[in-house]
Structure formats: C-alpha cells, structure tokens
Amino acid sequence: MLKKDLYAIAYVLTALIVAGSVAYYVFVLQKDVIDNFNEDPAIVQVAARQSTLGQQIVKAAIGMGYSKTERNFSIFQTELGRILPEWRKGHEALLSGSSEMGISAPSQTSAYLTLQENLKFFYNEMNINATNLMDVVYTNNDTDINALALRSSIETLINTIRKYQIATDDITDYFVEEAQSYKSGYSLVEKIVFGFFVGFLILQGLFVFRPLVKLASDNYLSANKAYVKVKKSEEQLKINFQKQKLINKKLYQSRKELEEKNTKLQESEAKLLRSSEEQIRINEKLISAQDELNLAYKKLQDSEEEIRELADKQLQDNEKLFLAEKKLKETLKKEQESKEELNNALQSLKSAQSQLVHSEKMASLGQLTAGIAHEINNPINFISSGMVSIKMSIESLREIAEEYSRLDEGADPAEVIENVKELKEEHEYEEILEELDELIKDVNYGVTRTIEIVKGLRVFSRLDEEEVKSANVNENIDATLTLLRNKTKNRIKVSKYYDENMNDIECFPGQLNQVFMNILNNGIQAIPEDNKEGELTIYTEELEDEVVIRLKDNGVGIPEKIKNRIWEPFFTTKAVGVGTGLGMSITYGIIEKHGGKIEFTSEENQGTEFVITLPKKVTRVKQSQDSKVAESK
CATH class of the missing domain: 1.10.287 (Helix Hairpins)
Known part of the structure; x- marks a missing residue:
C-alpha cells in the first residue's frame, strides 16, 4: 500500500470520529431540547384549532337563528352539539395538558398565566351561551322565550368570538416564540469546540492531499500533450472531410445530369409510342367509317320502299289527327264549362264558409x-x-x-x-x-x-269579414273581454300586459274578434268552477313587421293524446250541446287567412298558452287541404 493511500485512510477515519462525536452530542446530549421542540408544535396546533372551533360554534348558532324550518334548526343544533365537546377538550389541554393529545402540562410562567386568565374569561362566556343554545327549542313565534333566548345567545357569541380568537392567537404566538428559542439554543462553548474540530480537519487535509495534488499536476501535463496531438489529428480530418465533400458534390451533379437525360429519353419514347397508337386508332376509324358508308348505302336502297309505305301511312295518320283535333276541341269546350261550374261552386263554398264563421260567432254570442x-x-x-x-x-x-x-x-x-x-x-x-x-x-x-x-x-x-280595415288589437281584445265579463267576474282574474304604443294593423277585425272569443272562452271553460285562483293572462307586443299576442290560462291543460287534433273540424271534448267542434278549426283558418301563425304549449293541470303572430298588413296565403297542421310544442 502507498504512503499517500495511508494518509487518505487516516484522514477519513479522523473525519468519521469527528462526525460520530457531533452526532452523539446532538442526538443524546440535547435530547431534552429536541423533545421540547417536538412537543410545542402540538400545543400550537391545539391553540390554533381552538380559534377555528370557536368560529364553527358561532356559524352553527347563526344557522339556528336563520332556520325557517324545524329540520334545518335541528341540523345546526346537532352540529353545535358535535363541536362543543371537542372545543372544551382542547381548552383543558391548553390549561393543564392532555395525555390523549400527547401534550404535557405547559410551564406556568407569569406571561402564560396572564394569557390563561384572558382565555378562561372569554371561554366561560362562550361556553355558557353555547350550552344555552343546546336547550333551546325551535319556534316560529318571535316573542316566544325560546326565540328571545336564541337571539340573546347568538348576539353574545358574535360579540365574544373575536376576543376569544385574539386570546387563542396570543397563546399560539407564545408557544411559537418558545419553540424557536429551543431550536436556536447553542452555547458559546459548543461553537468553540465545533470550530476546533473543523480547523483540525482542514490542517490534516493539507498534509494528506499535498502528494495527491502533485500527482494530479503530472497527470494534467500528460493529458495536455495528448490533447495537442488529438487537436492536430482533428485538423487533418477536417481537411480530408472538405476534400471528400467536394468530390461527393461533383458526383451528385453528374448523377443528376444523367437522370435528366434519362428522363428526356423516356419522354421522347413515350411521345413516339403515343403517336403510333394515335395513327393506329385513326386507321381503325377510317376502316370503320368505310364499312359504315357501305352499310348506309345498302340501307338507303332498302329504305326507299319503306319511305313509300310511310308516306301512305302518314296520310292515314293525318286523317286520324284531324278527327282527334275535332274531338279535342269538343273536350276543351266541355272543360271550360266545367271550370265555370267549379268557379261558381268555389264562390258558393266561400259564401258558405263565411256564413259558417258567422254562425259560429253567433253561436258563441248566443251562449x-x-x-x-x-x-x-x-x-x-x-x-x-x-x-x-x-x-x-x-x-x-x-x-x-x-x-x-x-x-x-x-x-x-x-x-x-x-x-x-x-x-x-x-x-x-x-x-x-x-x-x-x-x-x-x-x-x-x-x-x-x-x-x-x-x-x-x-x-x-260585425259582418265585414272580407273587408281589410285598420284596427287596434288591444281594443278588439277589450271588446271581447267585455262580452265575457259575466263569466270571469268574481271568479277569474284577468291580467293584461298590453303594448301601449301598439299601432293599428290591417286585418279582418270581425274575424280576429272571433279568434279572441274562441280562445278566451275555451280558457275560461278550462278553469274549474272550484278554482278560486283562476287567471287569464294577456300579452301584446309590436315588433318590426308583425305583432304578437299571447293568451294564457292556468286551467286543466290539453292532454298529450289530443294535442294534434284540436284543429280538426267538429272535434270537441265538450258535452253535446256545449261545443260544435268548429271553434279552433275556424280560428286556425282565420289566422292562416291573415298570413299569420298560431302555436300553443300546454301541460296538464298547469294551463295552456296560445301565441298568435300576425303581420301588420294582411298577406293572403294559399292553403292546401293536406297541409293544415298546427305547430304545437
């Protein structure tokens, strides 16, 4: 093993010893300080939670005060009963500690005792009033003793909660400051000892790493020489790359020129091939034309006799046409006579229709x-x-x-x-x-x-159904309501929302009166006699090119199964002798005659609303017998 390796091992062992000593001091000698720091945040959380629980108590009390039903009152009272025990338990933990919450009794310093006194005072105020709320019984009478007690307790809680929150916030701040003082509690001696160990490690590191630094310097010089060689090789490679790039470019251009020549050659071959095919087709057409000419000449010879036969046949056909023309003139004369009869019948039908409308009107008037x-x-x-x-x-x-x-x-x-x-x-x-x-x-x-x-x-x-006149829709509705007043008086409320600025429109006034009479009379009949809240609502509105009339009742409504049949002639749900079944059919025809539109919405036991849209000037609409279908929703 090398000497420098021994130095490194010794340095690492020394560092480990120092780190172990520091860990022993922090985790063993200062355990009490750490325990205190870990315990204080729990007390801080309890103090903060007391403020939140106090707000919830006040919210539940206010909810009881604003409850309009006994059920809502009971819900808020139950919520108050759930919060109160938890709030009381937290208060006892702040004063005397709690083993259940893992909080030891706080140190009884003079500052903390002062904060406790403030908290106890406001706690007693809130506890008494919250307890009173649990005994209050729901009542609708504002002068009842329960209502007075409820109102008094709520006012006291609202006035006290802010002061109670301030007291709990002061306790929270107290424990936070105490925890921070524990966290930063290192003495001067501890700092000197820690500095000595750090200085020793730095001094030892100078002796251990000096040979390593020299070795690293030698390695750097060797690496630098190798780098210079690599750099030169790289420059040579760049030069060779540029040369190869020029060669590749020339090869690419040559290849491109060759492809262009090859493309032109293929195009020439294709043109030559197309010319050959065209020539072959022309020759085939010439041969075919010659064959057709020969055939046509032969047919011409054959058809000469057919033409003679056709000429004879044409003479016969001309005679038949002459006879047919004579018969057609007779048929046309009969057709004109039939047309005149149809016109007379149409006039009679219109007269009958007008009389039917008037009869229905007089029948309504008779009722x-x-x-x-x-x-x-x-x-x-x-x-x-x-x-x-x-x-x-x-x-x-x-x-x-x-x-x-x-x-x-x-x-x-x-x-x-x-x-x-x-x-x-x-x-x-x-x-x-x-x-x-x-x-x-x-x-x-x-x-x-x-x-x-x-x-x-x-x-x-009035009998002026076929005369277009200016009329005011609001006045026509009022005239109809006048005739129906005996049916609505003391039984049905009539609400009118007229467009007061509505101008006169061009219409058939007498026929419009019939429409209003039919719909309003049906609405009155749809409201049961025992319904004391019957109402007819009438809206009118003038738009740019048309007017809109809404006639609404709150009667029994129209059943879904007959909504598509109310426009059918002679269809009625009324008893025999009460209705003819023509009212709504005539109504639809009158609106269509004006070029307008009528729609309705209805719900059973809710009522019916008819919406009539009329142009400001009558535009006659040609009506098909098969298209008389009303729009309903």
Missing part, C-alpha cells in the same frame, strides 16, 4: 246572451233607480223655485224668503244637492257601461 243581458241589466238598474231619485229631487227644487217666482208677482220678499227657508228645511236642500251629484255620477256610469257593452256587441258581430 253569452244570459251573461250579457245581466251585464246590461246592472247599468240599466243604475240609470232607472237614479232617474227616480233625480225626479224626486227636481220636484223638491221646483217647489223652492216656484216660491222664488212669487217675487215677480209682487209678493212680500221677507215672506218669500221665510217660506223658502222652511221649504229647504222640509226637503233637506243641502242633502238634495249632494245626492244629486252622486245620482248623476251613477247614471253616467250606467250609460257608459251600457255603451261599452253595446260597442263590444257591435264590434264582435
């Missing part, structure tokens, strides 16, 4: 007759009773006026005035004047209401 009569009877009663009272008041005033007229005949003024006073007291003159104003208002209301009903009847029953 409303009793209600309309009642509606007219009420304002007429106002007028009748008011007129009787007005007549009596006028007779009383006439007596007073006649007494005044005696002045013109030369009667004594004092006597007249005295008589007038007596008459005023007898007839209650002041009350007559007040009642007269009220009576005139009642009569005026009756007249106005009667005019509205008559106007609604006139608008609804």
